[in-house]
Amino acid sequence: MQESRRMVGSWKLEELINFEALQTMFENLNKVVGIPVGIMDMDGNALASAGWNGICSSYHRKHPETAKRCKISDQCIKMHIGYDDFVAYKCLNHMWDAAVPLIIEKEHLATLFIGPYFHEDELINLDLYKKQAAEFGFDEEQYLSALQEVPRISKEKIRSLLEYYKAFVMTVVDSSLSKLMYMEASSKLNRLFDSMQDHIILLDRSGRFLEWNRPISQEVCLYPEEFIGNYYYDVLPYELCALLERGLKRLETEDVIAPHIFPYRVNELEVWYSAQITKVMHFLSGKADCYMIALRDVTERKKTEDEIRFLNYYDKLTGVYNRRYYENEIKRFDCEENLPISIIIGDVNGLRMVNDAFGHDKGDELLQKAAAAIQAACREQDLVARWGGDEFVILLPNTKGEDAERLIQKIRQLYSEEYVNSVNINISFGWETKYSADEDIMKVLKSAEDYMYKHKLLESQSLRGNIIGTIINTLHEKNYREEQHSKRVSELCQKIGKVMGLSEIDIHKLKVVGLLHDIGKIAIGEGILNKPGRLSDLEFIEIKRHPDIGYRILSASDEMLDLAECIWAHHERWDGGGYPKGLSGTEIPQLSRIIAVADSYDAMTSERPYRKALSDHEAILEIRNHAGTQFDPDVARIFTEDVLNNRWE
Incomplete structure (x- = not known):
């Protein structure tokens, strides 16, 4: 412990208070209640402390930036706490602390802190701590594991603790009132035991009950009078008795047995407990060398650990x-x-x-x-x-x-x-x-x-x-009209290719791309494909995805990569106003320009749920009017004159 520079008159604070005795008391008390506690002077030196969590000692108070946050939080609470008051607050590292001032001769010389902790009903934002781990270079798995060790306490229990420590601090300042301190601490601690989430058992050396708290009697359906003077193996569940028997034997040579987790069935539900067995001085009753068993319901923690373990090792x-x-x-x-x-x-x-x-x-x-x-x-x-x-x-x-x-x-x-x-x-x-x-x-x-x-x-x-x-068959099952449309477009594309004098290879490509040009519509909802009315703006944005989807599907096959490029561009326009890439003129693959004309003509001359089919004359007029803007003018003219046998003028 570092020496405090605070003085009361000519006396050092350490001369007024036996911090070594407090240190021992805090350690024993922490074994009972399992909640971190410490006294710090106004310079931030720890005078006595016990049970501080690994998340503080190994992370928050170790890293320069998070330690700075701790320091700011500590100083802030010392500045705002009242002489005869206590306060609970959330530190800058997002966990709760509570504080009680230690005041002698109206001088605030030190502060008793409880924490860190979370409220029992508080939802812990794991994403926030994962982000904090990444920000400060903490090992995420170890950091989250340390986070799970932070106790969860109800607001009512925190208030009980603060009331206890407030009374405790008030008695500490006057060492001549030590007997009153123990009596008052005993009363407060008994009330604290009754509200603790932990189940506390105190046994004498022979294994008979000295103390208990209410949750134990409720859990195993026994009344308090059934405990006092009875041996633990006469009243406790078998699982705990077996653990105790082994633990008490080990305590003959050891002072503390590390926590052991075991399952226990309560009303057909499996509950997991952590049990820690300690040899302590029973300062409440004055009896020496008793045994303390602290039981904590760790079911939720066990579930979280299992989930973390699953994510660590399983897909x-x-x-x-x-x-x-x-x-x-x-x-x-x-x-x-x-x-x-x-x-x-x-x-x-x-x-x-x-x-x-x-x-x-x-x-x-x-x-x-x-x-x-x-x-x-x-x-x-x-x-x-x-x-x-x-x-x-x-x-x-x-x-x-x-x-x-x-x-x-x-x-x-x-x-x-x-x-x-x-x-x-x-x-x-x-x-x-x-x-x-x-x-x-x-x-x-x-x-x-x-x-x-x-x-x-x-x-x-x-x-x-x-x-x-399979994809094409599934699309045609969703929409029979698409199958007939694709066949007609394929035939028209082949006719255009032959008139243009394309090679047999390109004509064969036109046959295939005509059949597959709308394959991307497989990912478009049937409600949009078969909608009886006109598409909304959002629905049209959705339908415009199909060239991209078609490209991704076909480009997965090396031999279809050329066809994928053609299908990707079959809704591009000659003037650059098409989609998905906004290509123009000869940037658009030739086969895509041919598909665009054949696709549009068949769409116009086919009946749709939202409109009647146009006549051949009306469709030809539309193609002629949009040649040079929507369509390649040469392809549009060849299609009109040589495939449909209509005059261009």
Whole structure:
């Protein structure tokens, strides 16, 4: 402890108050109530303290910036607290503290602080603390773990504590009133025990009850008179009795037994408790060497810890282990007793196309079903982890290469009947086996990954074609009119291409892009596609997304990349006023300019829910009037004169 510079007349504060005795008292009291407490002089020196949380000692009061916040909070509260008052306040690090002044001869010499803590009904903003961890360079997992140790206390209990400490401080200033101090502290502490969230048990050396608090009697349905003088094993639950028996034996050579967490069923519900057993001087009754058991309901903390543990080691979407866990476990797996060790890498095919065509929720479903098939095929001792966005890794101890190959066949059989929006699940696999201890496990992994990519190259092109076909069929099922429209546009595009003297390759491309030009509408809601009236501004913005979506779907396939570019630009205008990129003139691919004319003509001459079809003459007039603005003038004229056999003038 640092020496205070505060004086009362010619006396030092340390000469008036036995801070070493207070230190011992605070430590014992903290063992009972589990709430941080300390006395600090006006210069910020700790004179006596106990139970300060790791989040303060290891983080907030250690980092220069957060320590500055603590200092400002401490000084502010000392400036505003009244002589005969106490106050609870939220510090600049977003946790609650409470304070009681220590005043001698009307001089504010020190302040007793309680905290930090959270209110029992307070919602903790984890995002705020994650942001704070990132801002000050704290390890997020350790920082949030320290946060979970901060006690949660109701406002009523805080007020009871402050009332107790207010009385306590008032008695501390006059050492001659030590007997009154203990009596008053005893009364306050008993009332505090009754309101504590912790369950407090005090036993004598033989295991009989000396003290209790009300929550215990309520929890185990016993009345206070059933405790006094009885042995703990006659009244407490079996789970706690077994823990106590072991703990009391250890206390023969130790002073404190670290907290132990155990489950206990209450009215068919599982409740988790933290139990700490301590050998203490029973200053309330004057009896020496008693045992204190502090029980705390940590069910919510246990749930939070389990959630954090799950997020640390499991992939939230699929429920299999995550890459972090896998990278730790592969070291444990890599031992001679597990030989041979096989590694399988699997890559889910078509994920991007499913995301673009049907939405990310369907892509998530694809990954979930793939993970389920892998897990169902594996043994309990095998490890399945999500390696990347669409990749999974399987570690197989005591597994030969041929057994790994059989497992892959089993996985394929399990997912063969699984579909997501009519798209069959498909995974490309690669595998390799480590047979001897001197082989590098990471090279085995790399070999399995390379093998997987070779398979993917062979399998993916045909699979993507199947997926594109499925997407088109699904679109046509949603809207029969789109199927007929696409066929007519394809025919018109081919006729224009032939008249323009394009190559057979380009004419074939026109046939395909005509059929696929609206594939992006698969991601547009049926309510918009089939709306009987005109589209609203927001609905039109939504429908304008379909060239982008169509491009993303088709560009996933290398052989369709040229077609994807054409489809992307088929709503561009000759004058640059189109979408999605605002291309103009010859910046627009030639095939896209042809699609634009054929698409518009068929749309105008087809009946729509919100209007009747235009006549051929009316449609030709529209194309002629917009040649050079919406349409390539050469394509528009060729279409009118040579395909429709109408005069241009």
